[in-house]
Amino acid sequence: MTEALAQGGVIGILGGGQLGRMLSVAASRLGYRCHIYDPSPQPPAGHVAQHVTTAPWEDVQALAQFAAQVDVITFEFENIPTATLDLLEPLRPIRPGRRALSVSQDRLTEKEFLRSLGLETAPFAPVDGPEDLARAVDQLGMPAILKTRRMGYDGKGQARIDTAADIQPAWDAMQGASAILEGFVSFSQEISVIAARGVTGEVAAFDPGENVHEAGILRETRVPARLNGRQRSDAVLLAAKILNALDYVGVLGVELFVTPDALIVNEIAPRVHNSGHWTQNGCSIDQFEQHIRAVAGLPLGDGGRHADVVMENLIGDDLDRVPELLRTRDVAVHLYGKPEVRAGRKMGHVNRIIR
């Protein structure tokens, strides 16, 4: 697919959560239709997509049928099984490509890749057994954090090590999975850059946002981030470097720690990112449309920001605040239509315009 996707074209999206939902809406603005593939029944994205396939990631026939019905494939989360991608790849273009996925699916590969670009990361060591862990703790010191190499998100698959007594329980928590120990970085702020790269190699970045996490889950993103001019341009250049190195097509989220000396890459996400939701009410073109434009082979949009915004996630019972939020001036409410409220579950978010 070298030409831009024509009006009425179909974008296949792997994963039907809130990100797929908002991607579908953005695709509709550009005259496209979406087909969601998700193993769970009634995915939130299904409410705003023309087609939904409900089938396991291993269902060879369903995957082939899905591919036959779409023009291009993208995804809303990075932990798609390799076998699924192997099956889809010869059938339709997958954007962003396999390289970005393989890098971001494995925390060790990701850190080695970032270092290979001359970027800074937290100190780390691979851990494949209890002996590795003891050696890694010696090397990096405590506190440190042990993480599974694969399939972690929102603080899951992680164990903090503050004292020697935490070492064995941390290893046990990995349940035998390959892991990586990360040293702590002392930082003043967490920021993220949401950047996009188009099929022709053009790059566009949104203004960096400043993130507040609670219990491993993003609570709030504020734009503009408190950065000086040098840090702001460094953050964007660094994101562009990653995009170019991966020959990337689509939107990428880059989480960074800000220290007095440097910007340290925490992690990258090869997809639209929770910390980019503010763009829905702060920009003419939001991150979801930017991603769809890239995936469809359209020119990237103008990511200029017209307002200061605070994005706040609505997690679990936060949903009870919606009636009040709906009445609040300068607040835009975005709900995901999830059938069940659960503690720690992202139910929606609000963007508050700061005048």
Next chain:
Amino acid sequence: MTEALAQGGVIGILGGGQLGRMLSVAASRLGYRCHIYDPSPQPPAGHVAQHVTTAPWEDVQALAQFAAQVDVITFEFENIPTATLDLLEPLRPIRPGRRALSVSQDRLTEKEFLRSLGLETAPFAPVDGPEDLARAVDQLGMPAILKTRRMGYDGKGQARIDTAADIQPAWDAMQGASAILEGFVSFSQEISVIAARGVTGEVAAFDPGENVHEAGILRETRVPARLNGRQRSDAVLLAAKILNALDYVGVLGVELFVTPDALIVNEIAPRVHNSGHWTQNGCSIDQFEQHIRAVAGLPLGDGGRHADVVMENLIGDDLDRVPELLRTRDVAVHLYGKPEVRAGRKMGHVNRIIR
């Protein structure tokens, strides 16, 4: 339905064109699902709605099934057959209600209603036959315009009378339908007010926009309209008067002619309105969300405007300009995904933010 519609609730929309499409997207932001009812196959709104019923307006069984699957019913166009509404009304709440529909479905009833509120309209006379027409032309003078009382939109069902020679052809063009002759109003601008009323009677209006029509079709809306403070507040008060008189729930479009002495009501549309599309990029809460909020029994949103905007419709071959528009700074492109380009067909619109 006196309480607000709960998360996951289903809004039934009669009509699946671009207005239904953008209503569906707005409903998804508030955690609702939509079910579109439209006689034509593959309606544009179907791309972003969870369910679509394709059936004629006369299909009693399909209508009953549709009603059983939704919590509340709204519509994207006013020319819904009376029998359809008669069937649906006892089954589910219809918002806005029958009164607004019956007033706006008939140009004569509409003008009489507006006059009864003390509002100004163009001079008019009912025309039920050639003799009526001759008498009405005598009374109102020429030029004048003959319109069918019912089912007209985008300049259809209209014939202009400039000289006596136009009278008979104008009558013939009505094909025997009851009509209304309207005198011309000499105005400086055409503006419209997009206003909403909630279930509790609260009213909110967006800033009036100034419209440019070409060949009976809206070409452009600019906000702010060139109005003095008095005209601006009069326009909004007048819209509120109409909303209250109709005990209205939802968004209403009011088209006005501006003369040195007065605001003259051209017509009202009991639905979201093409001249309100600018709100998508000029406000935190757009007209589509405002309508869904009202229909769902939620509080109305803050309609404050954060930017000056020019909305331009993309009609027929204007679609060829999309590649260039996608590259233009401060332009947001909205396409409707219609399968076929036809002359005079609205294919999309763009909102240009003016800085």
